[in-house]
Amino acid sequence: MKNTPKEPTDAELLANFTEGDEAAFREIVNRYKNGLYAFLKQFLNRRELVEDVFQETFLQLFTSRDSFDPNRPLRPWLFTIAANKARDALRKWRRTAAVPIGTIADSQELSFDEVLNTITSYTVMPYEELEKNETALRVGRIIANMPENLREILILAYFNKFSYKQMAKILSIPIGTVKSRLHTAVGRFAKEWKASFGSKDI
Helix, strand or coil: CCCCCCCCCHHHHHHHHHCCCHHHHHHHHHHHHHHHHHHHHHHHCCHHHHHHHHHHHHHHHHHCCCCCCCCCCHHHHHHHHHHHHHHHHHHHHHCCCCCCCCCCCCCCCCCHHHHHHHHHHHHCCCHHHHHHCHHHHHHHHHHHCCCHHHHHHHHHHHHCCCCHHHHHHHHCCCHHHHHHHHHHHHHHHHHHHHHHCCCCCC
């Protein structure tokens, strides 16, 4: 009975990649392309920008192979590249200052846990079903219309399941800022979610 070949770890792929193994690079792309594309689609919400940033992210991964430490986790590093390039793309597209957040009051009608349950339920179903699901579409519209930094933190936290520490590295901000920004984002989401029903009865 033959043993099934063991799938290489990210660290092994990176080590092979840094030594010039192009097959390892293709495997990295295949392993993370779907998650990365979904992240960019949610964050940028503009197809022409998504395609460009997606390609630029993997191009930088390819060109930066000599300077990358194979012992570092790959996924957070890859999303750091994507997040930075996505923000740059949005800045170029707008040519204006980012939308100020201001002071956003937390919703009194929905608890923190209820809001999180609403957000995280968005990822339970297959993507094709999400496109047709009314609740998912409402969630998507709310997130798409949020200020850039709030939209970004929600996507990283609840759709991609990054930890506070990983998000701090990806966004280059202190962990305390991650927590406060996420709290603000959830409060904003709750407020918009309630308003999307056009009634106090949810």
